[in-house]
Amino acid sequence: MSPRRLDNRSGLSAGLLAEIQTPISTEPVDSLYELTGELGRGKFATVKRCVEKATGKVFAAKFLRKRRRGRDCRAEIIHEMAVLEIARNNARVVNLHAAYETDHEIVLMLEYAAGGEIFDHCVSEELLPEAQITRLIKQTLEGVNYLHQSNLVHLDLKPQNILLTSLSPPGDIKIVDFGLARRLGAVGELREILGTPEYVAPEILNYEPITTATDLWSVGVIAYMLVTGESPFAGDDKQETYLNVSQVSVDYSKEAFSRVSELAVDFIRKLLVKAPEDRPSAAECMSHPWLWQHQFCLSPEPATTHPIRERSCGFKWPVPPKHTEDKENFLNSPISVKRFRFDEETPATGDSDL
């Protein structure tokens, strides 16, 4: 079965959730919190560090403009809150603590991720060791899997939206920015959302249906950036970037991957494939041997065969062979390119609230 699709009966507003549990208070934020500096800034939001006066607890206050490009976007903000509420019980998603409203803004009081963006680890002189990268990717997949199981797709996963609870040593990940996240549906298809050029999947550029697999492309891009310190599709301008994405033009040279194992290349190759249905699901990715090689002591493999490692979910990933020639054959072989079972995907459900 192919990855689940999105509903799109009314364009961009399709899949927007309208029901929230969190009360929206009209009390002035600065009467309850002390604002202590800016943490980040997006197109329509500013995020500030703040301390709750009553408790001394630190939060990240996301100030979202209600009017954008002359349009009332309150519904989009309510939707972002609703998505955060659905993911409330998942430790990999940032927690929504409270919400406030003024004439022009809604302020989301979010759990504070003190370690900043994993983007900083992609552009740093000193890249993270492989064991740390696999730990962070595994956690990201846990969050993505939870969203997909909850019938949600994030659609804006990038190293700027994966934060850390602490900087050094790197803490646990927290996924943020659910502004583009959408509900999965069975009836129609969503083809309109565009994220940041470097991180968008080919199906978005081609106005093809968006599915859960779109998020898995982004996980591949994030893994590539953490491992190599390079953005795989970034060109000199937007056009070149889009061309690189649509041609899936990726540098897998030995120089780019010199510091990590062959399994890292295998993992990324499985995700950066053009056809969404050929990408593994988040659950399948979690059983890839790259993510477990620093956790388990694996028995040595015979040099001339391609053994299969099985993990608890039963999904099978062939292991790249040790000899260089065999490795090249392995990476180009049909079994390494397409070997995913989608029959464990939940069938698409009809949306009732759209």
Ligand SMILES: Nc1ncnc2c1ncn2[C@@H]1O[C@H](COP(=O)(O)OP(=O)(O)OP(=O)(O)O)[C@@H](O)[C@H]1O
């Ligand atoms: N909970 C948090 N803790 C610490 N920093 C945060 C938190 N949430 C957001 N930030 C910082 O603020 C930045 C912008 O936040 P966010 O991506 O949610 O805003 P946005 O306006 O929706 O962004 P965009 O325009 O890219 O969609 C993040 O990349 C991060 O650096």
